[in-house]
Amino acid sequence: MMEPQDALILIIDDEAPVRDGCKQALEKAGYRVLTAEGGVEGIRIAREEKPAIAFIDLKMPGISGMEIIEILSKDFPDIVPIMITGYATIVSAVEAIQKGAYDYIPKPFSADQLRVMTRRALDYRRLKLETRILRAEKERMEKNFITFVSHEMRSPLVVIRQYMEALKAVAGDGFNQNAAEIIERCRVRIQNLETMVERWLDISRIGEGTFVRPKVPLALSQVIERSVEEMAYICREKGIILDADLEQDLPGIIGDEESLVRVFVNIIGNATKYTSKNGRIRITARGGGEGRVTVFISDTGLGIPAEKLPFIFEPFYRARGKEERERGSGLGLTFCKKIMDAHDGAIEVTSKEGQGATFFLKFPVPLKSEVRNTDRVCGDRRHLRAGLRG
Numbered sequence: 001m002m003e004p005q006d007a008l009i010l011i012i013d014d015e016a017p018v019r020d021g022c023k024q025a026l027e028k029a030g031y032r033v034l035t036a037e038g039g040v041e042g043i044r045i046a047r048e049e050k051p052a053i054a055f056i057d058l059k060m061p062g063i064s065g066m067e068i069i070e071i072l073s074k075d076f077p078d079i080v081p082i083m084i085t086g087y088a089t090i091v092s093a094v095e096a097i098q099k100g101a102y103d104y105i106p107k108p109f110s111a112d113q114l115r116v117m118t119r120r121a122l123d124y125r126r127l128k129l130e131t132r133i134l135r136a137e138k139e140r141m142e143k144n145f146i147t148f149v150s151h152e153m154r155s156p157l158v159v160i161r162q163y164m165e166a167l168k169a170v171a172g173d174g175f176n177q178n179a180a181e182i183i184e185r186c187r188v189r190i191q192n193l194e195t196m197v198e199r200w201l202d203i204s205r206i207g208e209g210t211f212v213r214p215k216v217p218l219a220l221s222q223v224i225e226r227s228v229e230e231m232a233y234i235c236r237e238k239g240i241i242l243d244a245d246l247e248q249d250l251p252g253i254i255g256d257e258e259s260l261v262r263v264f265v266n267i268i269g270n271a272t273k274y275t276s277k278n279g280r281i282r283i284t285a286r287g288g289g290e291g292r293v294t295v296f297i298s299d300t301g302l303g304i305p306a307e308k309l310p311f312i313f314e315p316f317y318r319a320r321g322k323e324e325r326e327r328g329s330g331l332g333l334t335f336c337k338k339i340m341d342a343h344d345g346a347i348e349v350t351s352k353e354g355q356g357a358t359f360f361l362k363f364p365v366p367l368k369s370e371v372r373n374t375d376r377v378c379g380d381r382r383h384l385r386a387g388l389r390g
Contacts, residue, residue, distance in 0.1 A: 007122055008049060011035045012042035012068060013057040013084060018107070022055060025111035026118060039063025046076055053121045055105070055114075058085040058092060066099055073100025078129070080121045146204040154197050161190045199331040203315070206338040213256045215343070220253050220293060220363065221246045224283055227264035231272070239277035242268065244284070251287040251365045259339050263347075266332045267297050267359050274301035275356075291365050298358040304351040312349065313337040 009031050011022045019035040026033045034049060036042035039062055046054060054072055058065035069081045083096040083104035093104045102124055105117050164187050168175075175183065224244055235242040264283075271281045279300040287293035304312065315334045340347045344364050351357035 006030060006032055007052040008032045008034065009118065010042065010045055010049070010051040010054040010079075012037075012039065012054060012060075012065075014038060014060045015057070018057070018084070021111070022114060025114050028111075029115050029118070031118065039065075039068045042068060043071060046072055046079060050076070051079060052125055053080045053082060053118060055082050055084050056101075058083055058096070066096060069096055069101050070099040078125070080125045080128075082117060082121060142204075146200065153193075154201075157190060157194050157197065161187070161194065164190065196331060199335060200315075203331060203335055203338055206335075206342055213258065215254045215256055217366070218253050218255050218257055218260070219250075220285060220295070221250055223255075223257055223260045224264060224285065224295070226257075226261050227268060228283070230261070230265055231268045234269070234272055235281065238272055238275075240272060240275050241278075241280045243280070243282055245282070246285045247287055249287075250285055251293045253293060253343075253363045254366045255343050255363070260343070263336045263339050263361070264295075264297070266336050267361075270332060271297065271299035271301060271357070274303075275299045276301070287365065292362050293365055295361040295363075296358055297361070298356060300356045303353040303355050304349065304357050305353050306351075309349060309351060313347070 009026050011019050011033060013019050013022075013035075014037050016037070019037065023033045023035055034045055034051065036045050039060060042054070042056070043063075045051075054068075056065045056068050056072075065083055065085075069083065072079050072081050080102045081100060083093070083101045084107065085092060085104055086107040096104055102121055103117065105113065164183060168183055168187075224246060228242060228244055231242060268281060268283075275281060281297070281299045283295065283297050285293065285295045313333050313336075315331055337347050340361065346360075346362045348360045348362075349357055350360075
């Protein structure tokens, strides 16, 4: 479905023949057209009339086309800017698109070329507006769901768990083995639901900016050490080797230690679910490249199917589905991504099914002026190991 043919188009060009030619060609196709011979007038018209598309000449006296495109893209995101140029070069086209232009059309162009470009731009604008509406609707549904979870699910789950515990205490040894096993399975399921509710509420707090505490200079090696120590027991129980190799003088970061420890623990915990006995989970950290420090968390587990990789950070998505050895909430990696976003970082993953997976956690390295306690954020190369001894 296209936008109405009477969409408003703005032509900004200092050459009268170009303005008049564009106006005639587009009006014949049923569009409404306004023209301006300079940048100041064009920006004023755009502000007042809110056109769907603005064709903007690159070379004009006063404000250049590039400046106009930049202003319109920033102040009027619903307007689709298109560059008109008689100097069609890859450099100018790329620069215009970087500043917010949808496309460019080189002079001389025909009326048909102009109309085709207009139709394409209107389709693009329609999709852009529909995407914004869908995104807003998704956010509204998420907020409603969070409200439902916090008010309608959390309290009843706590009460049910308490009743189950009371029932078990009152019965004592009065239950036969089958009844006791049913009670225990119910308790585990309720606990899983409570964990999922708390995780979802954590994610909502991250979005509201109330979860991550004030960020301070951190030694990333310290965060990794704490995470390894926390997961050491589980790895030993499962017969998995967990070790870390941290680069000497690893750059410090700015962050919230508690939330970052949860990120590492979550990823390591996921790896333990899919890594067999005698397998390995390895953490390495390298810093300095492109102003970032990168941590790699690799395992020798089942790996992630290629078709599922693009979706693993989505809420409630489980990469292995029925193949899961331990069923999770489907929110752990969503939580990790939200925390990394809150730290201006990034999380990525590569994997081959049957050959394990590697998660990349990338943190920005702060300026020296942001890090005062250098003793705390730098350290020697460290080797940490937990689990089986090789």
